[in-house]
Amino acid sequence: MIDQATIDRILDAAQIVDVVSEFVTLRRRGVNYIGLCPFHNEKTPSFSVSPSKGLCKCFSCGKGGNVVHFIMEHEQLSYYEALKWLANKYHIEVKERELTDEEKQAHSLRESLFVVNQFASEYFQDILYNHIDGQRIGMTYLRSRGFRDDIIKKFQLGYSTDSHDALARTAKQKGYQEEFLVKTGLCYRKDDGSLRDRFWGRVIFPVHTLSGKVVAFGGRVLSAATKNVQMKYVNSPESEIYHKSRELYGIYFAKQEIVRQDRCFLVEGYTDVISMHQSGIENVVASSGTALTPDQIRLIHRFTNNITVLYDGDGAGIKASIRGIDMLLEEGMNVKVCLLPDGDDPDSFARKHNATDYQAYINEHEVDFIRFKTNLLMEEAGKDPIKRASLISSIVKSISVIPDAIVRSVYTRECSQLLQMEEKVLIEAVAKLMEQAQENKFKENQRKQQQALREQQVSQEKTESPAIPASPTEKQESPVPQENPMTSPTTSTDAQPEAPATTATASADEYLSYIPLEGNEQKVFYQREQALIRMLIRYGEKVMCYLENENGEEQPLTVIECISSSLKEDELQFHSALDRRILKEAETHLQEPGFVAERYFLSHPDADISKLAAEMVSDRYQLSKYHSKGQKIITDEERLYELVPRLLIDFKISIVEEDMKHTLQALNNPDIYNDPQKCQEIMKHYQDLQKIQIPMLQKAGDRVVLPPSL
Structure with missing residues (x-):
C-alpha cells in the first residue's frame, strides 16, 4: 500500500506535460498543449493537456485524467503500478508494504496539523476584521502599505494581538490539542510548561501549498504594537507538513497565470508578491528570503520554462542571491534578470506603476542571466588579474550546468567576446567542469545505492521474524454477493474508506432497487446521476444559498448538503455504488476545515474515484469556441442555486420511473408470481414509488399522468 503522503508527493512532482511528452508530440495552444491522441487513430489533434490543472483529455474518444490515469491507460498498468512508474521517474521512494501503526499515526498527524493551521488562519483573519x-x-498597517481590502482577503492576511497566549487559549477552548499547536509551530512551550504564541503582535501572512492548504505562516512585527522584539519577520519552523525548501509563497495564486503568460517572476518577500498582484501582475512567487532550492525550482518548472528574477538596487543582496541561480540553469530554465531603479523594490515599484507600465519596464530592462552575471562581475573585477580569473571560472561554471548543448555553445561564444578570451579555452574549461560534475554524480549515485541496499537488508531482517496472526475479533472484509436483480431487490453494501482515528466508521447503507446493476450508461437517470456527481465534485463545498432555520437565522446550504438532504427526503440514493460512496465521503469530510471536494477526490487513493473525478472536472478547462467578444459567460458556479435543484428533481423523476418499470418486469417472473410473500413485497415497493413520484412530478411542474395501479 502507498500512503497518502507519498501519493501527494508523486502527484506534486509529476509534471503532466513532461510525462505526456514522452509519448505524444505536443504543441502549445493558448494556456494548454495539444497533440494527436495516443489512444485512438486520428489525423486532427484533439488530445489536450492542461499543465495548470494537471489534467489531460481527448475530446474525441474521451480518454484522459490526471498524470497517473494517463500512465495507467497508455502503459496498461494498475493504479499502484502507475504510481510506482512515476515515483521511479521522479526518484521518489515507495515502500511496498502495509503501513505500520506508526505510519498510520503519522498520516493522521499530518491531517491534524493541516486542520490546526486552517483554524489558525481563520482565527487571525477574524482578529484582523473583528477585533479592535x-x-x-x-488593518491600519496593511492599508498604509497600499493594500486594497480585496487583496487582503484574497491572500487571507490576518493579525495576532499583543497578548502572548491568545491563540493558544482560544484553540484549547475549541478542543484543539496542545501537541498539534506546538508541532505546527503556532506555539512553543516556555520553561514552566505553559504555551506561548509564536506570532503575537504581528501581521500574519499564511503560506499555501500548491493545492491551497495552509502549510505555514509568516508574521511581520509592528513597532507600534510590540516592543523589544529584534526580528522583523518570524516564520513557522519546519514541521511534519512544512518544509521551507519545498514551498514558494504565492504559488497557489500564481500558477494559472504563470501558465497563461508562460513566464514566472521571482521576488524575495511576501509584500512583493501581494503588491504585484494588486498592480495586475499575478504570475509572481517569492522565495521568502531564502536561497532557491531544487524543489522550489521544479515547482516553478511544472508551469513554465521561463523565469525572470527581479532585484532592487542592493548590490550585496544581488551577489548573495545569484549564487543559487545556477540551479535554475541546471534545470534547463531560461533565466533573465531585471534590476529595478535605485531605491525601489518589487513592492514599492508595484505601488507606483500599473501592470502595463511594470511589464513594459521589465521587458525593456531584463537581460539573460549569463550576460548579467558577466557584466556585474566584470565591473567588480576591474583590471585585477586574480579577480578576472575568478570571474571567468564563475561564468564557466554557470555555463557548464546548462543541459542544452546548443544553448551552452551560444553562451560560450558570447562570453568569449565579452571576456575577450579565445572561445576554445572556454570550451575546454566547460568540458572539464561537465566531466567532473558527471563523475561526482556517479559517485553520489553509488553512495545512494549502497545506502539503499543496507536499508533493504535491515528491513528484510526485521520482516523475517514470525508474523503475528490476526485476532479472531478483527473485522474481515469480504465481497457481498450480488443477487439477480430480476428476481429480488438489489442490495449492495458500500465499502467504506479507512476512517481517521478520530472518526467512527459509518455503518453500511442498503440500497433497494430492481434496476439492473450494469448496462445503464445510456439511460436517462444514469446520465442525470452523473451530472449531479459532476456538481458535487466540482462545487461540493460551495454555498449555493442560505436558508432560515427554526430560530429565523440564515444557515448556508452547500451543494453536498443540498444533494444529500434532497435524496434522503424521498428515501432515494444514487444507483451506482461508486457514486454513493463519493456522496458519503463528501458528507463525512465536508465539515473539515479547508475541505475542497475537487482537490480531495482528484488525489483520492482509490483509482476509480480519482479517475472519475478527473473526468468530471477535465471538460471545464477546455476553451470555448463560441465565446463572443464582450459577452459575459455565466458559469455553473454562478447559478448553483437554480441548477442543482433542477438536476435533482430531474434525476429523482427519472430513476423512480426506471425503477417502477423494472419492478413491474420483476412481477412477471414466475418464481416471484408464485411466491405470495415475495409478490406482496414487490407490490408494496411499487406503491411506495408511486407515492414518491406524484409529488415530484407536481413539483417539477409537469402534467401528472397516473401510472397503472396494481
Whole structure:
C-alpha cells in the first residue's frame, strides 16, 4: 500500500506535460498543449493537456485524467503500478508494504496539523476584521502599505494581538490539542510548561501549498504594537507538513497565470508578491528570503520554462542571491534578470506603476542571466588579474550546468567576446567542469545505492521474524454477493474508506432497487446521476444559498448538503455504488476545515474515484469556441442555486420511473408470481414509488399522468 503522503508527493512532482511528452508530440495552444491522441487513430489533434490543472483529455474518444490515469491507460498498468512508474521517474521512494501503526499515526498527524493551521488562519483573519486591535493596528498597517481590502482577503492576511497566549487559549477552548499547536509551530512551550504564541503582535501572512492548504505562516512585527522584539519577520519552523525548501509563497495564486503568460517572476518577500498582484501582475512567487532550492525550482518548472528574477538596487543582496541561480540553469530554465531603479523594490515599484507600465519596464530592462552575471562581475573585477580569473571560472561554471548543448555553445561564444578570451579555452574549461560534475554524480549515485541496499537488508531482517496472526475479533472484509436483480431487490453494501482515528466508521447503507446493476450508461437517470456527481465534485463545498432555520437565522446550504438532504427526503440514493460512496465521503469530510471536494477526490487513493473525478472536472478547462467578444459567460458556479435543484428533481423523476418499470418486469417472473410473500413485497415497493413520484412530478411542474395501479 502507498500512503497518502507519498501519493501527494508523486502527484506534486509529476509534471503532466513532461510525462505526456514522452509519448505524444505536443504543441502549445493558448494556456494548454495539444497533440494527436495516443489512444485512438486520428489525423486532427484533439488530445489536450492542461499543465495548470494537471489534467489531460481527448475530446474525441474521451480518454484522459490526471498524470497517473494517463500512465495507467497508455502503459496498461494498475493504479499502484502507475504510481510506482512515476515515483521511479521522479526518484521518489515507495515502500511496498502495509503501513505500520506508526505510519498510520503519522498520516493522521499530518491531517491534524493541516486542520490546526486552517483554524489558525481563520482565527487571525477574524482578529484582523473583528477585533479592535486588528482594525486599529493590523488593518491600519496593511492599508498604509497600499493594500486594497480585496487583496487582503484574497491572500487571507490576518493579525495576532499583543497578548502572548491568545491563540493558544482560544484553540484549547475549541478542543484543539496542545501537541498539534506546538508541532505546527503556532506555539512553543516556555520553561514552566505553559504555551506561548509564536506570532503575537504581528501581521500574519499564511503560506499555501500548491493545492491551497495552509502549510505555514509568516508574521511581520509592528513597532507600534510590540516592543523589544529584534526580528522583523518570524516564520513557522519546519514541521511534519512544512518544509521551507519545498514551498514558494504565492504559488497557489500564481500558477494559472504563470501558465497563461508562460513566464514566472521571482521576488524575495511576501509584500512583493501581494503588491504585484494588486498592480495586475499575478504570475509572481517569492522565495521568502531564502536561497532557491531544487524543489522550489521544479515547482516553478511544472508551469513554465521561463523565469525572470527581479532585484532592487542592493548590490550585496544581488551577489548573495545569484549564487543559487545556477540551479535554475541546471534545470534547463531560461533565466533573465531585471534590476529595478535605485531605491525601489518589487513592492514599492508595484505601488507606483500599473501592470502595463511594470511589464513594459521589465521587458525593456531584463537581460539573460549569463550576460548579467558577466557584466556585474566584470565591473567588480576591474583590471585585477586574480579577480578576472575568478570571474571567468564563475561564468564557466554557470555555463557548464546548462543541459542544452546548443544553448551552452551560444553562451560560450558570447562570453568569449565579452571576456575577450579565445572561445576554445572556454570550451575546454566547460568540458572539464561537465566531466567532473558527471563523475561526482556517479559517485553520489553509488553512495545512494549502497545506502539503499543496507536499508533493504535491515528491513528484510526485521520482516523475517514470525508474523503475528490476526485476532479472531478483527473485522474481515469480504465481497457481498450480488443477487439477480430480476428476481429480488438489489442490495449492495458500500465499502467504506479507512476512517481517521478520530472518526467512527459509518455503518453500511442498503440500497433497494430492481434496476439492473450494469448496462445503464445510456439511460436517462444514469446520465442525470452523473451530472449531479459532476456538481458535487466540482462545487461540493460551495454555498449555493442560505436558508432560515427554526430560530429565523440564515444557515448556508452547500451543494453536498443540498444533494444529500434532497435524496434522503424521498428515501432515494444514487444507483451506482461508486457514486454513493463519493456522496458519503463528501458528507463525512465536508465539515473539515479547508475541505475542497475537487482537490480531495482528484488525489483520492482509490483509482476509480480519482479517475472519475478527473473526468468530471477535465471538460471545464477546455476553451470555448463560441465565446463572443464582450459577452459575459455565466458559469455553473454562478447559478448553483437554480441548477442543482433542477438536476435533482430531474434525476429523482427519472430513476423512480426506471425503477417502477423494472419492478413491474420483476412481477412477471414466475418464481416471484408464485411466491405470495415475495409478490406482496414487490407490490408494496411499487406503491411506495408511486407515492414518491406524484409529488415530484407536481413539483417539477409537469402534467401528472397516473401510472397503472396494481
